[in-house]
Amino acid sequence: MKSLLSLDLLTNDEIMDILKDAQEFKRGSSFQLKDKIVANLFFEPSTRTHYSFNVAEEKLGMKVLNFDPGSSSLIKGESFYDTVKTFASFGVDCIVIRHTQNRYYDELKNIDVPIINAGDGTKDHPSQTLLDLMTIYEEFGKFSGLKIAIMGDIKHSRVAHGDISIMERLNMQCYTSGPDEYQDDKYSFISMEDALKEMDVIMMLRVQNERHTEKMKLTNEEYLSQYGLTLDKVNKMKKNAIIMHPAPVNRGVELSDEVVECSKSRIFTQINNGVFVRQSILKRTFSK
Numbered sequence: 001m002k003s004l005l006s007l008d009l010l011t012n013d014e015i016m017d018i019l020k021d022a023q024e025f026k027r028g029s030s031f032q033l034k035d036k037i038v039a040n041l042f043f044e045p046s047t048r049t050h051y052s053f054n055v056a057e058e059k060l061g062m063k064v065l066n067f068d069p070g071s072s073s074l075i076k077g078e079s080f081y082d083t084v085k086t087f088a089s090f091g092v093d094c095i096v097i098r099h100t101q102n103r104y105y106d107e108l109k110n111i112d113v114p115i116i117n118a119g120d121g122t123k124d125h126p127s128q129t130l131l132d133l134m135t136i137y138e139e140f141g142k143f144s145g146l147k148i149a150i151m152g153d154i155k156h157s158r159v160a161h162g163d164i165s166i167m168e169r170l171n172m173q174c175y176t177s178g179p180d181e182y183q184d185d186k187y188s189f190i191s192m193e194d195a196l197k198e199m200d201v202i203m204m205l206r207v208q209n210e211r212h213t214e215k216m217k218l219t220n221e222e223y224l225s226q227y228g229l230t231l232d233k234v235n236k237m238k239k240n241a242i243i244m245h246p247a248p249v250n251r252g253v254e255l256s257d258e259v260v261e262c263s264k265s266r267i268f269t270q271i272n273n274g275v276f277v278r279q280s281i282l283k284r285t286f287s288k
Ligand code: CP
Pocket: 045, 046, 047, 048, 049, 050, 119, 128, 246, 247, 248
């Protein structure tokens, strides 16, 4: 049985195998994991990741426990470790975890049940990276040589950090853009103007207000005008270029309303691909 904690621990071939299996699921593979019990432990809010894991698990015929932190013994002071250890002691076969702490899984080394990381702090979001890769591969049939700009609140984004780490390994050229205060010096910066002209993929990010210690200096309108994507900017993108966003979207901040479902947007394709990628991850968990 195999945990999935970070894609940094997988080879490129292992990543491609997960994507291939995800394509099989999209084509209608009938692979099942009946009688396996999975527990979804989300210690941080989530819609897409939590419920697409849930849909993936149901499609695989698994039995699913959805943990609700607000009505659990966390409220009585039970620790994160003891909560996970409790589910392992129930005899569940797999645990899916999202937590605010980077590398929360370091605390769980003696938990003898495979763990799937559904997002840790600002570090990693492996299933999101895989669904992003699947969406790009479906569009272009390759990774090598493609140019992507990830724009917005890079500093607080586990998607940016996780995606860039793997995309660079797959020979994509990665850039970041957006307000100075949200940039990370270790990445190559590109202006909005150059990104519109040169990129194959523009991935917009949400301003993650819940992770900020200080309120954003710009108003939403100022952010949209200076750093967001509006239709006039979309019309300057390359003919075959696409727009991605991990969502949730702040409509009217990083994307204007009409851009969310414009012809270049793959935002809802990403969400759809998330189910197949998560089926593939769960299949891998129980493979030899
Ligand atoms: N993209 C993503 O992780 O969304 P959720 O926070 O809704 O799971």
